[in-house]
Amino acid sequence: MRVQGLLTVSAVLEAVVGVALLTSSSVPVLLLGVALDTAPGVIVGRVAGAALMSLGVACWLSRHGIPSSASRGLVAALVIYNVLTAGLLAYSGLSLGLGGVALWPAVAIHVALAIWSAACVRGMQ
Numbered sequence: 620m621r622v623q624g625l626l627t628v629s630a631v632l633e634a635v636v637g638v639a640l641l642t643s644s645s646v647p648v649l650l651l652g653v654a655l656d657t658a659p660g661v662i663v664g665r666v667a668g669a670a671l672m673s674l675g676v677a678c679w680l681s682r683h684g685i686p687s688s689a690s691r692g693l694v695a696a697l698v699i700y701n702v703l704t705a706g707l708l709a710y711s712g713l714s715l716g717l718g719g720v721a722l723w724p725a726v727a728i729h730v731a732l733a734i735w736s737a738a739c740v741r742g743m744q
Contacts, residue, residue, distance in 0.1 A: 640668025
């Protein structure tokens with residue numbers, strides 16, 4: 620049940636943020652306090668959105684599956700993704716002076732998801 624819940628929550632969160640990045644330029648402003656308004660910035664933001672949508676779909680389709688090495692790999696990937704994302708966002712706020720209204724809530728969410736994912740990986744062994 621813990622893995623199913625993690626995959627469901629991750630699927631919804633990543634898909635929503637992925638769609639937002641694909642369709643709007645306001646997500647970087649909310650997170651970092653700056654717009655990605657150059658052509659390369661917009662493309663990188665849209666590619667990130669596509670990646671998050673893909674992660675969301677993978678989590679959604681795996682949420683009811685039988686525990687396997689594939690589902691363990693997906694949950695391990697969530698650990699890596701959430702740890703690195705929390706670290707990068709925290710770095711942007713603490714060292715680069717960036718920060719929008721959603722920065723620290725996003726850091727907290729990714730830390731919580733990293734802990735949950737790591738607990739699930741340990742439970743799948």
